[in-house]
Amino acid sequence: MPKQIRLLDFGLLSPLRSQVVYHAAAYAMTPDSPNTIILVSSNHPYVCIGVHQDLEKEVDVEYCDANGLPVYRREVGGGAVYLDSGQVFTQWIFHRENLPSDLETRFRLYVRPLVETYQALGINATYRPINDIHVSGKKIGGTGAAQMGIAEVVVGSLMFTFDKKTMARVLKVASEKMRDKIFEGLEQYMTTMTEQLGATPERAQVVSTYLEKTAAALDAEIVPGEWSAAEEAAAQELDARMGSDEWLNQKGGLRQFGVKIHEDVRVVQAAFKAPGGLIRVIARIREGRIDDLSLSGDFTMLPAFSVGALEQAARGVLVARDLLAARFAQVYRALAIQSPGVTPEHFAEAVAAATA
Amino acid sequence: MNIYRGCIFPDDLLYDVAQDVWVRYQDGVATMGMTDPAQSRCGKFVAVQFRTVGRVIAKGKVYATVESGKWVGPFPAVLTGEIIETNEAGFQRDILLANRDPYGAGWLVKIRPTKWEEERANLLDAAAAFQEYRKKIEALDLNCMRCMD
Numbered sequence: 001m002p003k004q005i006r007l008l009d010f011g012l013l014s015p016l017r018s019q020v021v022y023h024a025a026a027y028a029m030t031p032d033s034p035n036t037i038i039l040v041s042s043n044h045p046y047v048c049i050g051v052h053q054d055l056e057k058e059v060d061v062e063y064c065d066a067n068g069l070p071v072y073r074r075e076v077g078g079g080a081v082y083l084d085s086g087q088v089f090t091q092w093i094f095h096r097e098n099l100p101s102d103l104e105t106r107f108r109l110y111v112r113p114l115v116e117t118y119q120a121l122g123i124n125a126t127y128r129p130i131n132d133i134h135v136s137g138k139k140i141g142g143t144g145a146a147q148m149g150i151a152e153v154v155v156g157s158l159m160f161t162f163d164k165k166t167m168a169r170v171l172k173v174a175s176e177k178m179r180d181k182i183f184e185g186l187e188q189y190m191t192t193m194t195e196q197l198g199a200t201p202e203r204a205q206v207v208s209t210y211l212e213k214t215a216a217a218l219d220a221e222i223v224p225g226e227w228s229a230a231e232e233a234a235a236q237e238l239d240a241r242m243g244s245d246e247w248l249n250q251k252g253g254l255r256q257f258g259v260k261i262h263e264d265v266r267v268v269q270a271a272f273k274a275p276g277g278l279i280r281v282i283a284r285i286r287e288g289r290i291d292d293l294s295l296s297g298d299f300t301m302l303p304a305f306s307v308g309a310l311e312q313a314a315r316g317v318l319v320a321r322d323l324l325a326a327r328f329a330q331v332y333r334a335l336a337i338q339s340p341g342v343t344p345e346h347f348a349e350a351v352a353a354a355t356a
Numbered sequence: 357m358n359i360y361r362g363c364i365f366p367d368d369l370l371y372d373v374a375q376d377v378w379v380r381y382q383d384g385v386a387t388m389g390m391t392d393p394a395q396s397r398c399g400k401f402v403a404v405q406f407r408t409v410g411r412v413i414a415k416g417k418v419y420a421t422v423e424s425g426k427w428v429g430p431f432p433a434v435l436t437g438e439i440i441e442t443n444e445a446g447f448q449r450d451i452l453l454a455n456r457d458p459y460g461a462g463w464l465v466k467i468r469p470t471k472w473e474e475e476r477a478n479l480l481d482a483a484a485a486f487q488e489y490r491k492k493i494e495a496l497d498l499n500c501m502r503c504m505d
C-alpha cells in the first residue's frame with residue numbers, strides 16, 4: 001500500500017455529481033493514479049437506485065417527479081435509497097492490489113474507521129458482517145463495492161440523519177399498508193448519529209475523526225489533493241450518461257426478496273388464493289423468524305378477533321411452512337376458529353409465498 | 357480435471373487466469389464463463405446483465421455485468437468477437453447457475469471470435485492454467501465453494 005492516499009473533500013455537490021465523482025475517479029484511474037478517498041454530500045434530496053434495479057418496479061416515479069426528487073442509477077448494487085444532505089458519503093477508489101481481495105476482509109477494513117468514528121462519538125457501533133454497521137441491532141449505514149475500470153470502489157456513509165418517512169414514501173409498493181410496515185421497520189431497525197446522540201454532531205469534527213481512524217486502519221497518510229482534468233473530463237461524460245433517461249430506465253432484472261431494512265431484517269408481502277378467499281400477507285422477517293405479521297383479505301373468519309390472534313401467534317416462529325401451519329392450527333383449536341375454505345395450512349402457505 | 361483447495365479446473369478448457377475466465381472453443385464458437393475461483397470470490401449472484409446479442413465486443417471491454425450480494429463487476433471480454441448467444445434465459449430460471457455449475461449450465465456468453473488466432477495466444481491450456489491458479493489461490497488464501505441448495 002502506498003503511504004499516501006489522496007483526499008478529495010467535495011463538501012456539498014448536486015445529487016448527480018455526488019454519484020458521478022466516485023465513478024469518474026474510478027474510470028479515470030490509471031496505474032499511476034493515487035488511491036483516493038472522496039467525501040461528499042448532496043445539496044438536494046434525491047433517490048438512488050442500484051445498478052440492476054428496474055426503476056418502474058422499485059420507485060414511485062410519479063411521487064418523485066411531483067416532489068422534485070431526481071432519481072439516478074449508480075453502478076453499485078443493492079436497492080433504492082433516499083439520500084439528502086444528512087449523510088456524508090465516504091467513497092474509496094483504490095487500486096485492486098491495495099485492497100484485500102477477499103470481499104469480507106475488504107468490507108471489514110472499510111467499515112473499521114466508520115465504526116471507530118461512531119465509537120469515538122460515544123455510539124456503541126459494531127461491524128455486522130458482511131457489510132453493515134449496527135448499533136444495538138439497528139443499522140447505521142450499509143456499504144457496497146464494485147469494480148469500475150481498473151479501480152475497486154467501496155462506498156458507504158457517515159449517517160448524520162436519515163429521513164425514514166420519505167425513504168418509505170419514495171418506494172413503489174403494492175399498498176399503503178405495506179408502506180406503513182416498511183416505515184415501521186425503518187423506525188425500529190435503523191438509526192443515525194442524531195438519534196443516538198440527541199443532537200447532530202458537527203460535520204468537521206466527525207470527518208476529522210473519520211480521517212484519523214482511516215489513516216490508522218490503512219497505515220497511510222491521507223493528504224488533500226486535486227481533482228484532475230482527466231477526472232473532470234470523465235465526470236462530464238458520466239454527467240451525460242448517468243443523467244440520461246436511457247441509463248435510468250434500462251432494465252436490470254435484479255430480483256429482490258421484499259424490502260431489505262438491514263442485513264437481518266426484511267419486509268415482504270404476498271397474496272395467496274385459498275378456496276375460501278384471498279389471503280394478503282405483509283410480514284417483517286428478522287433472522288429467519290416472523291417479527292411482525294399482518295393478515296388481511298376477503299375470507300370469512302369467526303370469532304372476529306381470530307385474525308389478530310393468528311398474527312400474534314406467528315411472532316417468533318421460524319419461517320417454515322410446517323412450523324407456521326402447526327402454530328396456526330394451535331390457535332384454531334384454542335379459539336374454535338371457523339373459516340370456510342381457509343385452513344391453517346392456507347395461512348402458512350400464504351406466509352411462505354411472501355418469504356419465498 | 358485438476359482440483360486445488362476445492363477449486364476445479366476441467367481439462368478441456370482454455371483459461372485467462374488474470375481475468376478468471378474459461379473458454380471452450382469449438383467450430384468457430386467460443387463459450388465462456390467465470391472460473392470456479394471467480395464465482396467463489398464473487399459470491400451468490402443476484403443479477404446478470406448481458407450485452408446485446410449481435411454486438412461486436414472488443415477484447416478488454418465487457419460481455420456482461422454481474423451483481424452478487426455485495427459486489428458489482430464486469431464479466432470481461434477476453435476475446436474480440438460478436439456475441440451470438442447469452443445465457444440470459446438460464447439465469448432467469450436460476451440466478452445461481454454459475455454458483456452451482458460454473459463450467460456447465462453456468463456459462464455466460466457465446467461469441468464468434470474475430471481475432472482467434474491472435475488472441476488465443478493469451479489463453480492457457482488446463483495444465484499451464486492450473487499451475488498459475490495454484491499460485492493465485494495461495495495468494496488469495498481461497499477455498500472454492502459451490503451453491504448446493
